[in-house]
Amino acid sequence: MDKYQADIAIIGGGGAGLRAAIAAAEADPSQVIALVSKVYPMRSHTVAAEGGSAAVTQAHDSLDHHFNDTVTGGDWLCEQDVVEYFVAHAHEEMVQLEHWGCPWSRMDDGHANVRAFGGMKIERTWFAADKTGFHMLHTLFQTSMKYPSIKRFDEYFCCDLIVDDGQCRGLVAIEIATGKFVFIQAKSVIIATGGAGRVFRENTNGGIVTGDGMALAYRHGVPLRDMEFMQYHPTCMPATGLLFTEACRGEGGFLLNKDGYRYLQDYGLGPAEPTPRNKAMELGPRDRLSQAFWHEHQKGNTMQGPHGPYVHLDMRHLGERKLRERLPQIYELAEEFMGVDPAHEPIPVLPAVHYTMGGITADGRTASIIPGLYSVGECSSIGLHGANRLGSNSLAEIVVFGKVAGVEASAYAKTVAPGKASALEQQADAICARALAILSNPAGGERIATLRMEMAVSMENGCGIYRTAREMQATCDKIAELRGRYKNIKLDDVSRGWNTEWLMALELGFQLDVAQVIVHSANNRKESRGSHQRLDGYEQRDDVNYLKHTLAYYAGDAAPRIEYSDVKITKSKPGIRAYGAAGEKAELERKQAGKTSG
Amino acid sequence: MADAKKTIEIEILRYRPDQDQEPVWQSYQVPFTDDMSVLQGLQYIKDHLDGTVSFRWSCRMAICGSCGMMINNKPMLSCKTFLREFYPAKIQIEAMRHLPIEKDLIVNIDDFIGKLESIKPYIIPKAARSLEQGEYLQTPAQRDKYEQFSSCINCLLCYAACPQYGLNPEFTGPGVLALLHRYNADSRDGASAERMAVVNADTGVWGCTLVGYCSEVCPKQVDPAAAVNRNKVNSTLDYFYRMLIPKGEASE
Numbered sequence: 122m123d124k125y126q127a128d129i130a131i132i133g134g135g136g137a138g139l140r141a142a143i144a145a146a147e148a149d150p151s152q153v154i155a156l157v158s159k160v161y162p163m164r165s166h167t168v169a170a171e172g173g174s175a176a177v178t179q180a181h182d183s184l185d186h187h188f189n190d191t192v193t194g195g196d197w198l199c200e201q202d203v204v205e206y207f208v209a210h211a212h213e214e215m216v217q218l219e220h221w222g223c224p225w226s227r228m229d230d231g232h233a234n235v236r237a238f239g240g241m242k243i244e245r246t247w248f249a250a251d252k253t254g255f256h257m258l259h260t261l262f263q264t265s266m267k268y269p270s271i272k273r274f275d276e277y278f279c280c281d282l283i284v285d286d287g288q289c290r291g292l293v294a295i296e297i298a299t300g301k302f303v304f305i306q307a308k309s310v311i312i313a314t315g316g317a318g319r320v321f322r323e324n325t326n327g328g329i330v331t332g333d334g335m336a337l338a339y340r341h342g343v344p345l346r347d348m349e350f351m352q353y354h355p356t357c358m359p360a361t362g363l364l365f366t367e368a369c370r371g372e373g374g375f376l377l378n379k380d381g382y383r384y385l386q387d388y389g390l391g392p393a394e395p396t397p398r399n400k401a402m403e404l405g406p407r408d409r410l411s412q413a414f415w416h417e418h419q420k421g422n423t424m425q426g427p428h429g430p431y432v433h434l435d436m437r438h439l440g441e442r443k444l445r446e447r448l449p450q451i452y453e454l455a456e457e458f459m460g461v462d463p464a465h466e467p468i469p470v471l472p473a474v475h476y477t478m479g480g481i482t483a484d485g486r487t488a489s490i491i492p493g494l495y496s497v498g499e500c501s502s503i504g505l506h507g508a509n510r511l512g513s514n515s516l517a518e519i520v521v522f523g524k525v526a527g528v529e530a531s532a533y534a535k536t537v538a539p540g541k542a543s544a545l546e547q548q549a550d551a552i553c554a555r556a557l558a559i560l561s562n563p564a565g566g567e568r569i570a571t572l573r574m575e576m577a578v579s580m581e582n583g584c585g586i587y588r589t590a591r592e593m594q595a596t597c598d599k600i601a602e603l604r605g606r607y608k609n610i611k612l613d614d615v616s617r618g619w620n621t622e623w624l625m626a627l628e629l630g631f632q633l634d635v636a637q638v639i640v641h642s643a644n645n646r647k648e649s650r651g652s653h654q655r656l657d658g659y660e661q662r663d664d665v666n667y668l669k670h671t672l673a674y675y676a677g678d679a680a681p682r683i684e685y686s687d688v689k690i691t692k693s694k695p696g697i698r699a700y701g702a703a704g705e706k707a708e709l710e711r712k713q714a715g716k717t718s719g
Numbered sequence: 720m721a722d723a724k725k726t727i728e729i730e731i732l733r734y735r736p737d738q739d740q741e742p743v744w745q746s747y748q749v750p751f752t753d754d755m756s757v758l759q760g761l762q763y764i765k766d767h768l769d770g771t772v773s774f775r776w777s778c779r780m781a782i783c784g785s786c787g788m789m790i791n792n793k794p795m796l797s798c799k800t801f802l803r804e805f806y807p808a809k810i811q812i813e814a815m816r817h818l819p820i821e822k823d824l825i826v827n828i829d830d831f832i833g834k835l836e837s838i839k840p841y842i843i844p845k846a847a848r849s850l851e852q853g854e855y856l857q858t859p860a861q862r863d864k865y866e867q868f869s870s871c872i873n874c875l876l877c878y879a880a881c882p883q884y885g886l887n888p889e890f891t892g893p894g895v896l897a898l899l900h901r902y903n904a905d906s907r908d909g910a911s912a913e914r915m916a917v918v919n920a921d922t923g924v925w926g927c928t929l930v931g932y933c934s935e936v937c938p939k940q941v942d943p944a945a946a947v948n949r950n951k952v953n954s955t956l957d958y959f960y961r962m963l964i965p966k967g968e969a970s971e
Contacts, residue, residue, distance in 0.1 A: 160775075161832070163873055164783045219854040222842040222905065224862060224869050231856030255782055256869065263840035263898075275832070298821055327777035360754060363780045427754075454780060457799055458754075570766030613770030616737050619822035622770040 122553060123296075123303040124546075127155035127272070128534040129527075130292055130307035132279045132334055134158030135165030136254070137498030137519040137526070138313035139261035144527025146268035152531055155305050157274040157294050159329060159624070162262045166315050166327045167519065170254025171366035171450065173246035174516035176211035178235050182243040184208045189693060191514060194240040194406050195478075195507020196651035196662065197695040198347065198670070198688055203485045203504045205691065207514075207521055214520040215247045223260040224249050226447075236447075237371040238513045240406035240700070242399055246513040251366050251448045254516060277303065278624050279333065281552040282310060282494070283545055284341050289493035290540040293552040297624065300617025302556075304549040306542075308534035309493045311526045312338060313519075316477035316499035318351075320636040321584075322577035324474035325357055325364040334500040336631035338481040339638065343489045344672035344684070346502035347479035348635070349643035350652045352510055353586050354475035355410035358458060360428035362473035365451055367512040369434055370403035372447050376410070377433040377467060378422040384432075388413040390701045401701040408509040408652045409700060411472035415586045426469055433467035440464065472586060476515065478506045478652065479642070482672065487526040493533060497526040504670075504689070508651020559626050565611040569625050572603050572610065576629075576636055579603075583640050589657040593644040600637045601680065607633055638673040638681050645683045646671060664695050724750040727802050728809035729760055731772060734820050742820070745769075746809075751802045757810065758786055758797040761824075774824040781938055784872035787879065788824045789813040794879035794936045815879035817888070831875055834891055838899040838917055845909030861906040868901035868946050870939045877933035877943050883926050890926035891917060893933035893943030900946035903953070915957050924950045 129145050131138045134156055142156050158165065177187045187208040192199050215233070219225055225233040226248050238246040249256035265271055277294040283306070284290065291306040317332030318324040339345050355376070356365040370376070373396060378384045383402065386393040390405045390413070397404055414432060417423050423430035436444060441464035444452050448463075455461045455468050480502035487495045487503060497503070498519045505518055576599075583596025607630060614622040648663035649655050669685035676682050699707045726748050734742040747768050749760045758776055765772050774797075775785040781799040788797055791811055802810070818826035848855060877893035878884050884892045891899075899918065903911040917923050927947045934944040 160777060160783075160785065161828070161873075164775075164777055164785050166778065166783075168783045168872075169778045169780060213850050216850050216854050220842065220844070220848060220850070220907075222902070222907065224866050225854070227857055227859050227862055229859065231858045231861075233854050252782070252870070255872070259869070259873075263835070264842075266836050266839075267841050298827075327779065327783060329777045361779060450782070458780075568766075569770070614773075616735065616771075618736060619773050619825055621773050622765070 122549060123301060125155060125303055125305045126153070127305055127307045128152035129309050129311065129530045130155040130157060130305050131311045131313060132157050132292060133165070133313035133315060133498070133500070134162030134273070134275070135313060135315055135498065135519070136167035136258055136261055136516065137523040138311070139258070139265050140520045140523025141311050141313060141497060141527035141530065142271045143261065143265055143268060144524040145531040146270045148528050148531040149535070150270050152270060152534060154271045155274060155307065156271055157277045157279055157292065157305065159276065159278045159297065161275045162273070163259055165258060166330050167254045167258040169325070169327060169364065170516055171251045171364060172238060172368035172371065173236060173248035173253045173513045174215060174257065175238065175241065175246050175511070175513040176215045176517055177208060178212060178233070178245050178247070179243060182245055186242045187245065190241050191505070191511055192507070192693045193698055194511040195509055196698055197668065197693070198507030198650060200485065200504025200689040201691040201693060202689050206485060207505055207518065210521045211517040214517065214524065218257060218260055218520065221260050221264045223256050226250060236368060237397055237399055237404055238511070239367050239370065239404050239410070240400060240511040241513070244399070246371065248368065251368055251450045257516060274303070274305070278627070279337070280556045280627060282337050282341055283548050284491060285540050285544055285548060287492065288537070288540065289491050290545055293549050295556065298619055300620060302553045304546065306539065306545060308537045308539065309495065309530040311530050312481060312494070312496040312500055313498045313523070313526070314500045317632065317635045318474045318477060320576060320580050320632045320639065321351070321474035322581045323357070323362040325354055325362050331628040331632050332635035333628065333631045334496065335481055336634045338489060338494065338496060339634060339675045341491060342675060343491060343494070344482045344674050345479060345635070345638045346482040346670050346672055347508070347642070348477070348638045348673060349584070349646055349671060350478035350508050351474055351584060351639065352407055352476035352478060352652050353411035353472040354407055355414060355472045356434050356470040357473035358454070359426055359431050359469055359471055361458070363454060363458065364475065365434060365454070365468060365470055366448070367407070369436055369448060369451055371397065372443065373397050373439055374403060374434055374436040376403055377435050378417050379424045380422065384417050384422060385410065385413055388416065389699065389703055392702055400704055405700045406509055406511060411586050412654060414472050424469070429471065431469040431471045434470045435467040436463050437465060437467065476510055478508065478510050486529050487522055488529060493537065495526045495530050497522045508653060556627065559610070560612065560615050560623060562611045562615065564609040567606050567610045569610055569622065569629055572606060573629055573632070576600065576603050576633060580636055580640065584643050587654050587656050588643060589655065590644060591657070593640055596640045597644060597680065600633060600640060604633050604637065604678070641681050641683060642671045642673050668695060724752060725806060726750050727760070727806050729764065730809055730811045731823065732813040733823055734814070735771070735822060753803045755802050756798050757790055757800045757802060757812070760802050761797060773822045782872060784874035787815050787874040787876045789816055789879065794876035796874060796876070796938050799938065815875060817879055817881070817885040818875065828875060830888060831873070831878065831892070831894065834895040835898065838895055838914055839910060840898055840902060842902065842905065842908050843910035843913070844907060855907045857906050864906070865901045865904040868897045868904065868941060871897055871941045872939055874938065876936045876938060880932040880936040882930055882932070883928055887922070887926065889922040891923055893947060896924060896950060897941050897943040897946040900950055915954065918950045919954050919957060924954055
């Protein structure tokens with residue numbers, strides 16, 4: 122086992138991890154930062170984000186508007202102090218990225234342009250065509266090369282954290298190319314490993330999005346928060362789940378059922394108008410749009426393709442020129458993967474799992490309950506998204522809170538002495554032994570791909586757009602069974618160098634733990650809120666009993682222990698969540714009520 | 720699955736350093752539907768036929784740059800190449816050419832990363848600006864000057880295509896030269912003079928013999944050959960300016 126001494130270790134080299142690394146390097150250039158990623162940083166899944174990144178920019182917009190959109194969009198399950206911090210710091214982070222070279226799309230006068238996005242009252246989404254995540258990631262990756270104190274461990278797979286005496290002290294990783302272990306000792310550790318969408322069958326996520334960091338923190342006693350809230354993105358490619366950005370609708374695209382009818386007007390999102398109206402119709406929030414698809418399917422209004430039901434994303438009226446300029450990647454995906462020319466034909470789409478709203482419980486400064494352990498980005502639950510994330514808030518989140526995590530981890534690292542080497546190494550040896558045990562095929566028999574597919578199908582059945590106790594219980598049982606069978610997996614490949622089957626086995630272990638948290642959290646929440654919608658007698662939001670965060674604690678082979686904690690409300694009391702004309706009426710009423718009471 | 724399954728033969732050039740003296744071909748029969756990519760074919764093999772087959776992949780949508788390989792002798796991204804294009808003939812898949820094979824379809828890309836780091840791939844501002852001053856102004860026309868070159872996904876297909884890189888690995892190569900040009904052509908940047916040392920070197924743009932295959936195989940229309948050619952002009956101008964003008968005043 123190799124050893125490496127760092128001040129700060131960061132797991133994950135996507136947007137959040139890179140932003141944290143740069144922030145730490147700027148905070149104190151004398152500290153050594155180990156950036157550990159199982160892929161080269163520019164392969165991280167930030168790369169696939171398309172539409173944009175939110176920040177209040179226009180004169181007629183305000184931080185309050187962005188705050189209200191986010192809290193309402195999250196169905197009041199957001200930590201409101203965190204949202205306040207976020208909206209206040211998003212713009213400076215967009216400018217920071219601009220100074221670092223991000224090729225933001227521009228207006229004729231040279232200022233950065235903004236576009237409309239779902240659930241956002243005013244256009245405030247910064248974008249780089251429809252490759253915003255790609256450009257942010259490459260900008261951050263290339264900029265990170267300026268800082269000699271950032272020591273990259275590219276293609277190192279983190280298999281566990283070292284926690285000693287209640288303090289996070291580093292991690293153990295596998296050098297993928299050789300299969301050798303390295304113990305990276307650190308005074309603070311930031312988890313920035315992204316979401317867990319691959320526990321579902323049809324999803325927009327890359328193969329690497331397997332919830333690794335969530336499972337690591339969870340196994341060490343950090344509760345995973347609000348994991349029942351999985352976002353289904355309404356416009357994805359049938360079969361593969363590949364994403365067609367919300368910007369398709371921000372630019373004016375329509376959603377049509379089999380009769381060519383803009384069906385969203387039947388679900389409280391109207392009126393239907395020929396041009397986009399913010400917070401209405403196609404610019405409603407993702408949970409509502411995915412739910413409308415489900416209802417259309419029940420009514421028999423969807424179309425049937427080889428991979429199931431679909432509706433049409435129609436952008437023909439935008440014209441080829443605008444599509445090529447604003448949505449070049451979407452154009453390419455439709456043409457090359459589906460043989461559809463979006464300037465002349467509508468694109469078949471359906472909802473697919475996209476984003477993990479919940480994650481590792483973190484306070485507003487990204488700290489966990491374990492001193493020295495931080496989390497940021499999709500793996501983290503800092504409390505920004507509540508029960509439903511608004512499109513373009515997550516790219517802003519990774520930079521706003523990536524910076525916070527880097528600054529905090531840097532400051533904390535200065536306050537602690539290095540741990541006791543012998544005790545830590547003993548732990549590290551035990552971690553290596555556990556990881557190697559999988560290679561020895563102790564019991565044998567079960568195939569990774571079989572277990573993974575059974576998990577993914579069951580999660581889709583149990584934790585879909587609409588949920589019932591019966592289906593959720595079936596999935597709880599299934600995941601428990603799979604966790605048992607996981608102990609009998611057999612690998613074809615028992616070599617050490619570039620054994621991707623071994624890594625997939627470790628990932629599957631992470632995924633099963635996270636899947637179990639998702640379904641148990643869902644089954645325990647007896648109400649409907651945001652992306653968690655039930656059909657079995659709990660169709661309404663229940664603020665009396667469930668204006669609460671779910672906390673899931675690890676309990677070994679048993680199911681997680683579920684507890685609840687309060688939601689931080691600062692200035693927005695839970696109210697009616699409505700969009701379209703109804704939303705405008707509700708907002709007016711809220712304002713008038715505010716005037717009379719204040 | 721959608722339609723009746725056909726079966727295609729996929730041959731993979733295997734190299735497992737712990738057991739193979741040299742690469743060997745291995746053949747697999749893969750059932751497929753017309754919407755399946757070559758990557759999905761490989762995933763089928765790994766999941767169901769042979770878990771030892773090793774390859775990189777992630778996003779499945781031609782943006783992460785992981786899954787470049789030689790498919791019937793041509794550098795391609797396996798996620799956006801479809802099995803139906805080859806059927807009923809077999810497909811032969813190998814690791815990307817000109818790069819050291821670590822295992823099966825996985826190549827070592829350290830050389831590329833080192834070259835990328837060497838060109839200072841970040842904005843070195845022409846004029847300092849604080850965050851409070853807001854963004855640099857950059858018109859759409861100014862953005863157009865570099866945007867195409869900033870779209871490089873670092874997939875390295877152009878390195879597998881470049882005969883010069885095959886002959887001389889010291890050659891900076893198409894992808895990194897395109898990214899170098901991306902920064903030099905950015906109106907916010909003031910460090911093109913520093914980067915011209917890389918451009919002017921024998922292993923810089925003058926290593927290119929204008930084959931143009933790099934641009935043909937690029938999956939994102941970055942056109943690295945255009946970047947190289949523009950820098951041949953820049954390099955020539957740089958040379959003449961340095962003849963005529965005192966050093967340090969030549970940069971644009």
